Amino acid sequence: MFNKNTVAAGVAAFASVALAAGCAVADGNKADDVDITAMSAEELAEHLIFETNSWRDQEMQEGGGWRDRMTQDEIQKACSFDSTRNDLDGETAGKVVALAREQYQAPEGDIELGDWRKGAELADSGYGYRIGHNVDDHGTREQGGNCYNCHVMDSSVSVQGTIGPNLENYGAQRGDSQEIRQYVHQVISNPHQYFPCGEMPRFQGLLTEEQISHIMAYLLDPESPVNNR
Amino acid sequence: MAVGVAGTAAQAEWQDPNDVLQKLLEAQPDSKYLHQSEMNIMMMPDNPALWLLDDGERLFYEERGPNNASLESCDFGKGEGVLDGAYVELPRYFEDTGKVMDFEMRLVHCMKEIQGFTDDDSAVSQRHGSGSDIMRLTTYIAHQSSGYAWNPPLDHPKEKAMRDAGEVLFFRRGGAMDFNCAACHGSSGKQIRASVLPEMRNSQEWTKAVSWPAHRAGQDNVRSQNHRIRGCVWQMRHAGILPDTPVNTALISYWNDAARGEPAILPDLKR
Numbered sequence: 240m241f242n243k244n245t246v247a248a249g250v251a252a253f254a255s256v257a258l259a260a261g262c263a264v265a266d267g268n269k270a271d272d273v274d275i276t277a278m279s280a281e282e283l284a285e286h287l288i289f290e291t292n293s294w295r296d297q298e299m300q301e302g303g304g305w306r307d308r309m310t311q312d313e314i315q316k317a318c319s320f321d322s323t324r325n326d327l328d329g330e331t332a333g334k335v336v337a338l339a340r341e342q343y344q345a346p347e348g349d350i351e352l353g354d355w356r357k358g359a360e361l362a363d364s365g366y367g368y369r370i371g372h373n374v375d376d377h378g379t380r381e382q383g384g385n386c387y388n389c390h391v392m393d394s395s396v397s398v399q400g401t402i403g404p405n406l407e408n409y410g411a412q413r414g415d416s417q418e419i420r421q422y423v424h425q426v427i428s429n430p431h432q433y434f435p436c437g438e439m440p441r442f443q444g445l446l447t448e449e450q451i452s453h454i455m456a457y458l459l460d461p462e463s464p465v466n467n468r
Numbered sequence: 469m470a471v472g473v474a475g476t477a478a479q480a481e482w483q484d485p486n487d488v489l490q491k492l493l494e495a496q497p498d499s500k501y502l503h504q505s506e507m508n509i510m511m512m513p514d515n516p517a518l519w520l521l522d523d524g525e526r527l528f529y530e531e532r533g534p535n536n537a538s539l540e541s542c543d544f545g546k547g548e549g550v551l552d553g554a555y556v557e558l559p560r561y562f563e564d565t566g567k568v569m570d571f572e573m574r575l576v577h578c579m580k581e582i583q584g585f586t587d588d589d590s591a592v593s594q595r596h597g598s599g600s601d602i603m604r605l606t607t608y609i610a611h612q613s614s615g616y617a618w619n620p621p622l623d624h625p626k627e628k629a630m631r632d633a634g635e636v637l638f639f640r641r642g643g644a645m646d647f648n649c650a651a652c653h654g655s656s657g658k659q660i661r662a663s664v665l666p667e668m669r670n671s672q673e674w675t676k677a678v679s680w681p682a683h684r685a686g687q688d689n690v691r692s693q694n695h696r697i698r699g700c701v702w703q704m705r706h707a708g709i710l711p712d713t714p715v716n717t718a719l720i721s722y723w724n725d726a727a728r729g730e731p732a733i734l735p736d737l738k739r
Contacts, residue, residue, distance in 0.1 A: 295708035305707035371708025440645035
């Protein structure tokens, strides 16, 4: 599941800020609160997120509350830079790849593909994990893969995003060996192993292994429409 | 990308929102974002958001609330009751509250302090939808700044602090899917599904992006900057954001600063 830091770590990091300002409770709504000009921009951003009652008190779909959802893990921290302005430096890239490999859980034995028809539905579905004024209820509808938000896969499907690469004929061009299956499983599960600080979410933990096997079938099965474009 | 329409940067006089849009379209003929909806461009002179103006004006000058007072004594930063160009100079620091406030936060503050409304009154509790007082007032007040260049002040240290924190928040990766704002707004001409996304470094795309209130054709309602933040945060799988909170203010400080110098389209029409 989620490889998040503990809540305690998040609280500890900001307790020092609040103490330094000599104030136990900071709701951000009064002038006599903490001195926001005494903080770095990074400290203030964390202060605003964690100490100003800015979030709804709800239970997240994965368990835990808003504080768990908003607490960064090491990969999120390392990738919180302006990647449109600064190229990823080698040290950060190496660190993120190492963290991602550490998080990744490889399947045991040979990887079997699921049902590409189910994969097509999952790829098309943008449901799941949204919270706030509307809550995605995983009890009534399964979470999807969001693939079409960012990728063209089967161009006969209505509308498709372009943030990620075009994946038409993905399997037709690469085959369906165990090596390819392992690679695709790694990329879907934790893409930072190959694309450190890329935009794609880590789906291991967000989707079940069975769901991932269906999406892999959609990409790699010779019968899938993705491979017959 | 191009920065600033030649000769129109730092515009300080009112312009019709459709005229502002047409100039941006001419200045950026290749912007997929600006040109994505021919229908909306065509509809702009008849923008349904304009229907809210009369109601908003009436609500502004009417003596309302438990205190039976109008909003004419509300200071949006340029003096009591001064609306011309006020919207594009927010968020800003307000001496009377000691904090940086975005537009909606300030409007609600005035409705409570001057008119005596409380959180239980629908006048302030209902934030969204064309039928809400807040959206009618927002559209009327923002319209008085149409064509003015975005120019949020950064002179006060707290204004600078909130803008800089907003920049950090814009790039902060988090939530269930590791997104930051830049994942969608960092490069030009990209799409999520059918929506072409604005890039925050292209100030002429960005001024349209942050030009709320806007009628959202797909939702058939006029929406605010705060509503846009709520929707983004929801899609990003962060936690559920609450209104009147400084995370909103910091993000809007960064947004409006990123559109600095470009004229605002108020109200706008979006997909």
